[in-house]
Amino acid sequence: MQLTYLSHSCFYLETGEHRLIIDPFLSANPRAKARPEDIDCDYILLTHGHDDHLGDAIAIARRTGATIISTFEVAMYCGRQGVKVHPMQQGGAWNFPFGRVKLTIAHHGSAHITEDEIVYLGNPAGILITTGGKTLYHAGDTALFLDMKLIGELDRIDVALLPIGDNFTMGPEDAARAVEFLNARLAIPMHYGTFDLIDVDPQRFVERVGADARVMAIGETIEI
Numbered sequence: 001m002q003l004t005y006l007s008h009s010c011f012y013l014e015t016g017e018h019r020l021i022i023d024p025f026l027s028a029n030p031r032a033k034a035r036p037e038d039i040d041c042d043y044i045l046l047t048h049g050h051d052d053h054l055g056d057a058i059a060i061a062r063r064t065g066a067t068i069i070s071t072f073e074v075a076m077y078c079g080r081q082g083v084k085v086h087p088m089q090q091g092g093a094w095n096f097p098f099g100r101v102k103l104t105i106a107h108h109g110s111a112h113i114t115e116d117e118i119v120y121l122g123n124p125a126g127i128l129i130t131t132g133g134k135t136l137y138h139a140g141d142t143a144l145f146l147d148m149k150l151i152g153e154l155d156r157i158d159v160a161l162l163p164i165g166d167n168f169t170m171g172p173e174d175a176a177r178a179v180e181f182l183n184a185r186l187a188i189p190m191h192y193g194t195f196d197l198i199d200v201d202p203q204r205f206v207e208r209v210g211a212d213a214r215v216m217a218i219g220e221t222i223e224i
C-alpha cells in the first residue's frame with residue numbers, strides 16, 4: 001500500500017484499486033496542503049468525533065459517495081447527514097473489499113461540539129487496517145495504555161501512526177514507549193505542530209525510538 005501524510009492525523013492510503021482517507025481534517029487545518037475538493041476515495045475512516053478528525057468527512061463522502069467507517073455513534077451521526085456509513089465498535093473487525101479493519105480501544109474523548117450544543121459520540125477508537133499482507137495501526141487520539149502490548153501481540157504491526165503532540169494525547173516520550181509496547185516495525189508521528197497546544201518537535205520522538213521511527217513530511221508518500 002502507498003501511504004501519504006496529509007498533516008495532523010490525516011493519512012491517505014492507496015491499495016490496489018481502493019483509496020482510503022483517515023481523519024480528513026483539511027479545510028480548517030492551517031498546515032494541510034490538500035483540499036477536500038481534490039480528495040478521491042472510496043472509504044473514509046474516522047477515529048472519533050472531534051473536529052480535527054471528523055473534519056471534512058461529510059463533504060468528501062457527499063461528493064465522492066465514499067463510505068464512512070467509524071464507531072457506531074460517529075457512523076450514525078454521519079449517516080443522519082445522508083452519507084453511506086459502516087458502523088463498527090472497538091474490538092470488532094470486518095472484511096471490506098480493500099482489506100480488514102479492526103477498531104481498537106483508545107483513551108480520549110469523542111464529541112461533536114458546535115456553538116450551541118455538545119453531541120457526545122461514544123468512545124474514541126484506534127484503527128487497524130490489514131491489506132496486501134501488511135498491517136497499519138492508526139492510534140487516533142489516545143493516552144499511552146498497557147493494552148497496546150495486546151494489540152501488538154494479536155497483529156504484527158508493520159506501521160504505527162502515533163500521536164505525539166502532548167496536551168491532548170501522548171507526548172513524544174509516552175509515544176516512544178508505545179512503539180515498544182506495540183513492537184511496531186516502523187513508527188510515524190502525527191498530531192503535532194498543527195496548533196500551539198501541540199507544538200512539539202518530532203525529533204524528540206525519533207531520537208527516543210531510533211531507527212524504527214521516521215517523520216513524514218506533509219504531502220510525502222511512502223510504500224509499505
Ligand code: NI
Pocket residue numbers: 048050053108109141168
Ligand atoms: Ni481528539
Ligand code: MN
Pocket residue numbers: 050052053141168191
Ligand atoms: Mn485530535
